[in-house]
């Protein structure tokens with residue numbers, strides 16, 4: 527059946543009809559009082575979702591734009607930046623830092639592994655960086671760092687922590703004010719249940735002190751311009767007004783569900799999916815549940831069955847889209863997103879479809895084992 531696509535990729539993610547309908551209305555003027563009223567709610571509700579008392583800026587950009595908005599306002603040439611890399615998105619921080627002339631070092635782990643607190647302690651003592659970048663949920667592998675522990679270590683060393691929460695905010699507890707996170711960024715097309723095109727950043731007082739020393743802050747993403755705009759319920763430039771109107775509806779849905787409940791829903795879904803995958807006799811890239819992202823699950827295909835065949839069968843027979851691995855993990859894993867507007871029904875359908883696809887491709891297991899394990903996890 528066509529026109530019934532279920533996106534199980536880690537973004538863009540499914541968007542509620544009420545959010546889509548809001549974005550379909552005629553654009554309104556971005557300096558109108560009507561739009562200011564929308565922005566006022568959006569700024570307030572973003573603080574709730576980000577669980578911070580600090581402002582949350584909204585950029586018309588993708589998540590990478592927010593990453594640039596972080597480092598381009600903090601880094602001077604020659605500054606030392608330590609990049610904690612679990613995969614592609616950890617590497618992206620390093621590339622952006624290098625583009626600003628930073629002297630970088632990395633802690634790199636194998637695909638599926640997370641950053642070790644002891645290794646971080648030693649590296650901080652040896653390299654003594656000004657800024658440390660890290661990824662909460664590494665979308666390319668499905669591994670999730672213990673951001674609370676890592677950021678408390680970074681704080682104790684007097685460094686600034688800059689955290690990528692692109693696939694963790696909404697999906698996993700992430701509390702900048704309580705967890706010593708100095709800068710946190712995210713994007714609309716992930717847990718926020720909104721279309722792609724908006725990116726978010728929040729920074730605390732420690733980060734603002736570093737911003738003040740930045741010799742050439744970004745023009746488009748300049749924090750001071752955005753801070754003034756937030757205070758006036760506006761934006762510095764013409765924003766994607768329709769996306770912001772849609773986001774306003776999505777944020778109210780998040781508030782109605784409650785951020786803790788939303789985090790709990792994601793955890794339940796991710797853990798139930800992991801149980802289902804194990805019951806089907808497949809390997810998970812991230813072995814330990816406590817290191818697993820609640821947004822994305824990376825799965826190793828069974829011997830003799832290829833990732834492209836699994837993806838093609840799920841798409842052609844069931845109109846379910848799952849992601850391939852990225853870079854060196856291409857065709858080695860497939861990734862199933864459980865991020866944003868996802869309910870039990872979606873997962874039951876997806877695991878049922880995965881069982882049927884695997885059987886068609888010749889993998890042998892007890893029919894229904896995956897769905898049964900999933901249902902148990904969903905209780």
Ligand SMILES: Cc1ncc(COP(=O)(O)O)c(C=O)c1O
Pocket residue numbers: 536537588589590591615661663664665666690691692693713
């Ligand atoms: C963890 C993480 N960081 C950054 C990005 C980059 O976001 P975008 O593709 O919206 O620029 C993504 C996108 O998937 C991501 O998953």
